[in-house]
Amino acid sequence: MKQRHKTNEHIRSRFPLSSKYDIDWMIENDMGPNALWLTEELCKSMILKPGMRVLDMGCGRAISSIFLAKEFSVQVWATDLWIKASDNWKRIKESGMEGSVFPIHAEAHNLPFAEEFFDAILSIDSYHYYGTSDMYLRYFIKYLKPSGYLGIIVPGLMKEITGKVPDHLLKPRGGGNPFWDNSECWSFHTPAWWKHHLSKTTLVDIKVLDPITDGWKLWLYWEEIKNRKGFTKYPDESKALRNDKGRYLGLVRVLAQKK
Numbered sequence: 001m002k003q004r005h006k007t008n009e010h011i012r013s014r015f016p017l018s019s020k021y022d023i024d025w026m027i028e029n030d031m032g033p034n035a036l037w038l039t040e041e042l043c044k045s046m047i048l049k050p051g052m053r054v055l056d057m058g059c060g061r062a063i064s065s066i067f068l069a070k071e072f073s074v075q076v077w078a079t080d081l082w083i084k085a086s087d088n089w090k091r092i093k094e095s096g097m098e099g100s101v102f103p104i105h106a107e108a109h110n111l112p113f114a115e116e117f118f119d120a121i122l123s124i125d126s127y128h129y130y131g132t133s134d135m136y137l138r139y140f141i142k143y144l145k146p147s148g149y150l151g152i153i154v155p156g157l158m159k160e161i162t163g164k165v166p167d168h169l170l171k172p173r174g175g176g177n178p179f180w181d182n183s184e185c186w187s188f189h190t191p192a193w194w195k196h197h198l199s200k201t202t203l204v205d206i207k208v209l210d211p212i213t214d215g216w217k218l219w220l221y222w223e224e225i226k227n228r229k230g231f232t233k234y235p236d237e238s239k240a241l242r243n244d245k246g247r248y249l250g251l252v253r254v255l256a257q258k259k
C-alpha cells in the first residue's frame with residue numbers, strides 16, 4: 001500500500017500518515033473528499049490509544065477504518081449502509097487488518113451494538129446524511145461510553161443559505177447536474193449551526209467546532225488529483241469549488257465529549 005504517486009509537499013507535511021498510502025488505492029475506494037486526509041485531520045485533536053474500540057460510522061469502503069487500525073492500533077467496527085460488509089471484508093483482508101477491523105452492514109438508526117461499547121466514535125463525510133434530526137444524537141450517543149469522544153467531519157457551509165441558492169452552485173457540473181442537488185446539500189451547515197444542533201441536547205461538551213483550515217482547497221485539490229487520473233465514477237465537483245473559493249463550501253470539524 002506504499003504511495004506510488006507523489007502528492008504536493010503541503011499535503012505530505014500536513015498529512016504525514018496518509019501520505020504513506022497509495023493514491024491509486026485511495027482513488028479506487030473514494031466516496032468524497034479524501035477520507036484518509038480527513039481522518040488524520042480529526043485524529044490530531046482526538047486521543048486514540050492502542051486497543052480502544054472505535055466505531056467508524058458511515059465508513060464507506062472502510063479505508064478510514066483500515067487507516068485507524070494501522071496507524072493507532074485501535075479496533076475498528078467499520079459500519080456502513082451503502083457498501084456491503086462482504087465488500088469491505090475483502091478490502092480489510094487485503095490490507096492485512098482482519099484482526100482489528102470488523103465490517104458491519106447497518107443503518108444509522110438501527111445499530112447492532114451494545115450501549116456504551118465504544119471508547120470513541122468517528123464519522124467522516126457521513127453524519128450529515130442521518131444526524132441532522134434533533135432526535136438523532138440521543139439515539140447515537142448511547143453507543144459511546146461516558147466521557148468518550150465523538151469526532152465528525154462533514155462537508156459544510158461557511159454561511160448558511162437561507163434564500164436563493166447562489167448561482168455558481170447551480171451551474172451544471174460534469175455529468176449534467178448542478179453541484180447543489182436539492183437533496184444532500186440541504187444537510188450542509190455552518191459550524192455555528194452544528195454547535196447549536198449538538199450542544200442544545202446537553203448530551204455532549206463541545207471541545208472543537210470549526211471549519212478545518214483550507215477545507216475547500218483540500219476538497220478541490222483531491223478533485224483535481226482524481227480528474228488528472230481520469231476518475232469519473234462521481235460527478236466532478238472542482239468547478240463549483242473553484243468558483244465558490246470558500247465563500248460557502250468547506251469542511252466542518254466537530255469534536256465532542258459525551259457527558
Ligand SMILES: C[S@@+](CC[C@H](N)C(=O)[O-])C[C@H]1O[C@@H](n2cnc3c(N)ncnc32)[C@H](O)[C@@H]1O
Pocket residue numbers: 029030031032033034035057058059060061064079080081082083106107108109123124125126129130
Ligand atoms: C459520502 S460517503 C462517505 C464514505 C466514507 N466515510 C468516505 O469518506 O469515503 C457517505 C457514507 O455514509 C453512509 N450513510 C449514509 N446514510 C447512512 C445511514 N442512514 N446509515 C448508515 N450509513 C449511512 C453511506 O453508506 C456512505 O458510505
